[in-house]
Ligand code: NAP
């Protein structure tokens with residue numbers, strides 16, 4: 001065991017504050033990573049504030065599942081990494097490897113999945129601790145290779161926001177010529193726009209923030225709709241092949257279902273704590289479907305990183321020191337981030 005610096009919260013109402021946590025000594029399959037940048041996902045905020053009833057938070061919590069860093073040491077059986085390599089870690093750090101989900105490459109649905117934080121820690125007891133820290137030890141099967149041409153602060157968010165949007169875009173066959181909507185221009189949404197644009201789709205952004213219009217176009221949107229304007233919404237009725245909904249709070253999903261073409265699909269990746277109401281007729285008319293998606297498997301996460309390397313795609317980030325993390329959470333609640341906070345972990349050294 002060794003100690004590392006971290007930021008943790010001790011209750012749903014306590015601010016994140018400096019702490020010391022223990023990491024395990026390396027087993028033969030482990031990779032030790034010095035964390036350089038960690039993105040702030042809205043899921044971190046939902047978890048720190050214990051907003052999801054189905055997933056109670058265990059305190060203290062050290063959040064962070066958008067991790068990029070440099071390998072400092074590897075176990076004797078590790079083959080994919082050596083000290084000095086760049087490495088990424090996302091939302092998962094272990095799974096059973098033997099269930100049908102794992103065998104099919106869908107580790108994210110493994111019944112024995114270990115999440116990067118707030119999951120039972122099979123090695124140390126207690127719960128796992130995430131990336132708002134100096135260093136982490138992860139089984140090499142859950143460590144990703146990072147394309148060398150990408151800027152690291154903007155790579156970190158690819159490990160959650162990137163894969164969470166890439167996976168459903170691929171699953172629902174987004175290619176050139178498809179009309180794709182992205183609802184909510186936050187961390188996930190802006191990655192959805194960049195990726196769908198790179199896949200050749202005609203991308204329409206739905207935003208509640210008129211001041212994000214110019215950015216949306218710069219990020220790769222072909223059109224921008226201010227979703228509170230019903231006339232603007234009406235113009236797109238019945239026209240979308242696919243809509244990706246990234247909104248973090250309760251909103252009217254029927255307004256978007258009605259924009260789908262026949263057999264169109266809307267996929268929820270946003271995880272509002274309160275239920276969304278669906279009118280049967282929004283689905284019945286046009287044989288439309290509503291589904292969800294959870295991050296992506298490890299092989300697909302690597303595919304996404306390689307795709308981003310080829311297309312030179314990273315997140316647009318505001319780099320902050322860890323000492324500004326509570327302020328960043330307040331801004332996240334107000335949708336005031338362009339478009340992801342990325343914590344420079346060098347700032348932890350002064351704690
Ligand atoms: P974020 O950066 O805060 O972005 C959310 C965006 O939703 C905001 O920027 C805003 O966009 C829009 N929005 C917020 N409140 C709204 C409201 N009341 N009505 C309508 N629109 C609203 O959050 P994020 O990190 O992208 O995460 C988004 C959601 O995805 C969270 O619930 C998170 O937990 C979830 N998530 C799910 C997965 C998964 O695997 N399924 C993975 C990661 C995150 P505009 O200003 O453009 O309207």
Ligand code: ZN
Pocket residue numbers: 041042043044065160161
């Ligand atoms: Zn996330």
